[in-house]
Amino acid sequence: MKLNWYPGAQQRRSPHYNERPPACRPSLLVVHCISLPAGEYGGNYIDDLFMGTLDCQAHPSFDSLRGVRVSAHCLIRRNGAIVQYVPFDKRAWHAGVSVFAGQESCNDFSIGVELEGTDTTSYTEAQYQALAQLTIWLQQQLPALTSERIVGHSDIAPGRKHDPGVAFDWNKYFALIKQE
Template sequence: MTGEQAAARPVAPDSAGWLPGARVVVSPHQDERPDPAGVDLLVVHHISLPAGQFHGDAIERLFTGTLDPAAHPDFVAIAGLRVSAHFLIRRRGELLQFVDTRRRAWHAGVSRLGDRERCNDFSIGVELEGDGEHPFTALQYRRLASLTRLLCRRHPLRWLAGHSDIAPGRKTDPGPFFDWPRLLSALEDTGLSRPF
């Protein structure tokens, strides 16, 4: 199945793994989780394509396998990557969903939380449109908090981590501008915590 065919595949908006209010763009870069009921980690990432540029469709194209390497020099090295996240939150707060939360998105790569490896198996990945050099927007924090609350009602989430936390030395996102105290304050009644 091509990325465009996957993106065009109809999805039931009320299905347990698809969230209301999100624009659905289905990624083919996903598979079954070993234990769909064992999702207890939310991983925060950042992404911008091309680097430092916001608001285009390149992230969607990357996650659906349709990124044109000729569209920008930065895309040559990444066009063949098979990556995805469950969600993307744009700078203006728009929410996109690429993968059913009961399935495994390919967002964390080689990773570890405590004694557990392969964090994709038990996590939900949320990409924030950003580059690690600029602060995230108030709309992104509000959307991330509301999304996380909804996910807590559907999954037994316990932990919040950055990609850099579960892949130290390999990843730096969400970066120094991500305000963890702000997010934790907005979620203080959920019982979520950072295990670091």
């Protein structure tokens, strides 16, 4: 990959990543959603989670996050701002137990992008535009990352995960990445 950091992103270097297996290049894009607390936007809680600094006493729902070590390559805020936590050539810890096309451990070969949101709340136009621009840039860097290899977290962890959920407009997103 030519660049490991997206030029339009704010860089925050999460400690929650490791090396990909030898000769493994990203070939899958996984779209997620997150909000902390659930349904609340803005603030620093997502950032704190991915950086390993979340105060689990700050909200009752955070108790279940105690000791969790998780990250995504990127987060797209409601206003379309992109924060990148892990370089694309490294393995972020976003997919968990997962399988795509018979291949397990999707973190090994995927890029994880979180949208600030919930499974059931509409995403913003700014988020769709930012995700489309990021996707097009990634596809230019990684020819194996075709539209057929873009999935939701629910697709690689069915029954366990539901994001990005029914609120995500896949048709709109795919139309945006095909326009460029």
